[in-house]
Amino acid sequence: MSASAQSGQQHLINNLDATSEGFDFLDLKAQFATIREEVIFSVLSVMESQKFILGDEVRLFEEEVAAMMSAKYAVGCASGSDALMLALMAAGIQTGDEVITTPFTFVATAGSIARLGAKPVFVDIDPDTFNIDVKQIESAVTSATQAIMPIHLFGLPADLDPILSLAKAKDIAVIEDAAQAIGAKYNGRYVGTIGTFGCFSFFPSKNLGCAGDGGLVTTEDAILADRLRLLRVHGSRKKYQHEIVGVNSRLDSLQAAILRVKLGHLGNWTSARQMLAMRYAELFEAYGLVGEVKLPHVADSGSEAVFNQFTIRSKKRDELRDFLRAAGIPSEIYYPVPLHLQPAFNYLGYGKGQFPESERACQEVLSLPIYPELSSARQVAVVRGISDFYKTRL
DSSP states (O other): OOHHHHHHHHHHHHTSOOOOOOOOSSOHHHHHHHHHHHHHHHHHHHHHHTOOBSHHHHHHHHHHHHHHHTOSEEEEESOHHHHHHHHHHHTTOOTTOEEEEOSSSOHHHHHHHHHTTOEEEEOOBOTTTSSBOGGGTGGGOOTTEEEEOOBOGGGOOOOHHHHHHHHHHHTOEEEEEOTTOTTOEETTEETTSSSSEEEEEOOTTSSSOOSSOOEEEEESOHHHHHHHHHHTBTTEEETTEESSOOOBOOOBHHHHHHHHHHHTTHHHHHHHHHHHHHHHHHHHHHTTOTTTSBOOOOSOTTOBOOOSSEEEEOTTHHHHHHHHHHTTOOOBOSOSSOGGGSGGGGGGOOOTTSSHHHHHHHHHEEEEOOOTTOOHHHHHHHHHHHHHHHHHTO
8 A cells, every 4th residue: 555545544533523422233323314305295196196006106216226326127125025026927937946056154145945835955155255166156047947046245246157157058047136236237237138137126125125015126128027017916017917926016105206316316325435445454454453354356357346335354343343332333144044954944854064164154253334334433442443353352
């Protein structure tokens, strides 16, 4: 690092009021304060219309988010979990089929597979990116494999090219779990638009969050898009006539109206998250912590992360978290138990030690506050708190 860069970092540390007063891990009120009038106007417009299910707000949101990501088709649904399930259903996944994914993720990923009677087949993660280790996928493919479900975990793009190449050779679907990664790019293309399907969540804590649950599925295939629309409304195009067995998974107009407002700000919010991630990296270096903790890693220079979480690794994670909590500094653990060791998936027959990198990640990961409105002072407080912890352990 140059002397001028070091001087700049030290100036940042010395001139910020980095108190250790308690603050929230995620402050949604701060975001709402910046868009309050826009949101209220949009919500009241829906209330005045009294049209709450699908309709123009949902259609316009689908068109606008598709245009933002350069996707051909976007289909709104009730949640990110439903987005995964609908994509699997549209791909024809059924009882007895196998879908490859990783055990280091939120339960909805594998849960959506299991709900359809298919079998989640786990592959370990790359320890640097937390995403699926592409070198291990082919050995997990069997004659029953019908899809691969890579996860763009924490907003960091998975390495898709090897997955797409293998999927094409094996004639299997690729369903991107992009629940945490709207706006992220892989080799210049938006994640969620590269595989057979892309699945997104609009849970309030996501980079683009609604005021409850909401989800979306993207695809480049007109036939699959039509099937998704059919599936989300009980398999019906015409009232009381059902072509196939579907589900009730509609994005409602109120959520779509809120999301349309927020979509207009997403680019700036994404840039703010990326700036915060860069500042964290600078602060960790300035405090001499790079050797103590491991920072997030974006695998490819052509890729762009959106940092739904800023997740570090520490071999003393639990002690560190307790220390930070005592100092009023928030953090979260995503995720403390890998899916193959969850009771819900005991029936798969996996045991401890089968996916060592996923298990190790569960023992070491710690997510730090990162949201567009996070102040520089609070970032310094977070990193200073981590520095203080390691000073006490010398």
